[in-house]
Amino acid sequence: MNLTDDIQLQELKNAFISFYGNSEEKIIFAASPARINIIGEHIDYNGGLVLPASVNLYLRIALRKRRDKKIIYRSVKSEKVFEFELDGNLAFDEEKDYANYLNGMFLFLKERGLKADTGFELLITSDIPQGSGISSSAALELCFGKIISHAFDFEINGVELAKTGRRVENEFLGLKSGIMDQFSIAMGKKNQALLLDTSSLEYEYIPLETEPYRIVIMNSNKPRKLTESKYNERKEECEKALAFLQKEKDINFLCDLSVSDFKKLEQGLASNLGEKFARRVRHCVTEMDRVRRSAEALKNKDLKLLGDYLNQSHLSLKDDYEVTGKELDALFFAAVKEKSCIGARMTGAGFSGCAIAIVHKDGFEDFAERVGKEYTEQTGFTASFFACQASDGVSVISV
CATH class of the missing domain: 3.30.230.10 (Ribosomal Protein S5; domain 2)
Structure with a gap:
């Protein structure tokens, strides 16, 4: 430059x-x-x-x-x-x-x-x-x-x-x-x-070849300071779950567990630490699996499959990890209803901030208008939209 x-x-x-x-x-x-x-x-x-x-x-x-x-x-x-x-x-x-x-x-x-x-x-x-x-x-x-x-x-x-x-x-x-x-x-x-x-x-x-789609950043325009969010709380929950699971399995990190490993340990984790901790670990394990599958989808230029994994990721972050919040959920559900959108999810730490969507380039303006309108009606905030490229x-x- x-x-x-x-x-x-x-x-x-x-x-x-x-x-x-x-x-x-x-x-x-x-x-x-x-x-x-x-x-x-x-x-x-x-x-x-x-x-x-x-x-x-x-x-x-x-x-x-x-x-x-x-x-x-x-x-x-x-x-x-x-x-x-x-x-x-x-x-x-x-x-x-x-x-x-x-x-x-x-x-x-x-x-x-x-x-x-x-x-x-x-x-x-x-x-x-x-x-x-x-x-x-x-x-x-x-x-x-x-x-x-x-x-x-x-x-x-x-x-x-x-x-x-x-x-x-x-x-x-x-x-x-x-x-x-x-x-x-x-x-x-x-x-x-x-x-x-x-x-x-x-x-x-x-x-990252997305043609004829674009990755769209959807900014909720409700800023949050990460140090004031529940980010550290989630990390501490994961550390507590890891310490318990290490008594049952030789692992260094939660993401060392496979999905099948987790299913075998899930009941014991929930019984001893509580169902909340089992949900936190379930998100980590299934998200790890989604990342692997998403990388393969990109290599195979299968953007619709990638979009499916994005949707699954958001729902896991909403239900199991509980870090999405009203604003990001509003953006997500409004986005995935649009025909031009093949997948969406929050990105970053959550608790407001931004979400991303994969949107057909010919539908971007209509997408931004309709999603933005529904988002404002639900939250009172005005979202902004930016079609980005990897740099x-x-x-x-x-x-």
């Missing part, structure tokens, strides 16, 4: 100079895509397979070194300005908002060997809706990690960059998330999905 080919990058450059003025130091640019998870939800922290793709909604950062030790963070969409000293206190501070993601990434990269001898100033702009379940936070982590590493000549590959982003969420922010978001943004490829084994980090690119992962942009 070249600056002259991207109007938003040119606008970012102009805004950067407006905020910070001119300097002899070069301005560096980086862009990070959003991600959707086609299927494989809430099993990335249970050792499962996931099938995400990075998509063409972007967070962009402009960065320039300073001649002093000051660090300045700004965002086009916020009036807040965060200032730190290079060797000062960069510890987590709830009042520092998005600066925590940047400071966490900076500290962990320094632990890995990044040497910063000057301060820097940066400006962020983003097309990715915050709190919508398509990884605005991971995009911020990875974009900053990529650009700061480039600025200070620090070599780090995509897998290690993804691991560092996960550390920020797990250790710096206290969010018990898996690695799927960071990995898919770091390693994404145009027109490819990524079949990732979250227990080993082995991965395979799967052609390359995070990169520094030459200008």
